[in-house]
Amino acid sequence: MLITIADVLVPADLEEVRGMLGSMRFEDGRATAGWSARLVKDNEQAREGAALTLLREKVSAAILGHEVFALAARPKALTPLTFARYGAGREYGPHVDNPLMNGIRTDVSFTLFLADPETYDGGELVIESVSGEEEVKLPAGHLVAYDSTSLHRVAPVTRGERMVAVGWAQSYVRDSARRELLFDLETAKRNLFARSGKTPEFDLLAKSSANLFRMWAEV
Structure with missing residues (x-):
């Protein structure tokens, strides 16, 4: 990336x-x-x-x-x-x-x-x-x-x-492709929130983004 x-x-x-x-x-x-x-x-x-x-x-x-x-x-x-x-x-x-x-x-x-x-x-x-x-x-x-x-x-x-x-x-995320995926999800999440507010779709994106980061993070 x-x-x-x-x-x-x-x-x-x-x-x-x-x-x-x-x-x-x-x-x-x-x-x-x-x-x-x-x-x-x-x-x-x-x-x-x-x-x-x-x-x-x-x-x-x-x-x-x-x-x-x-x-x-x-x-x-x-x-x-x-x-x-x-x-x-x-x-x-x-x-x-x-x-x-x-x-x-x-x-x-x-x-x-x-x-x-x-x-x-x-x-x-x-x-x-x-x-x-x-x-x-x-x-x-x-x-x-x-x-x-x-x-x-x-x-x-x-x-x-x-x-x-x-x-x-x-x-925290060693793999470049995973970092890019997290960045894209975060961008989509924020754009959706700016357009429509806190919708059920936003909550699903937020859940997926957070859980992928949790899965891949090295601490």
Whole structure:
């Protein structure tokens, strides 16, 4: 399941995040890559420290507090966020994310875009699937979430600077198809309620959605 989510960061929060990143030091991103991904990773990441810890807390809270992300990912835990930048000529070649990070199983990968798309060229997140490649480049403050099992890459930046926050979620529902089914049921349930109120049909949908989540949840 691939989903884009608007306005995870509102403009005021986005400016605060950019300001905090502007005062941080960055280092070679290859230090956190696996042995094979290190061969194709060419970016910089915000350096560990107290300022990064505060920034992670702020942005993680915004992500976890967004209703659509919560329904799509069913997050049990998040890894510490990584704040990465790509200057002109930099990219991240094809790779798959590590299955475990910081003791957390990676079920859902996500990228939160922090730079306005008109300020840089290239830098699309390219996600591979059986139907081909899908390129994603979103407005600042918007997020894309997708299955961590996917091969993906970041296209070369040819002008300006790409700035993103990336992270991974362990889901209460390990299977992607089940997460998508729960998301669709929840969407249908809410649309029905908005149109007709609390009807017997709504109650059946609510019952089925809750019981499927109960059946599939890993706690």
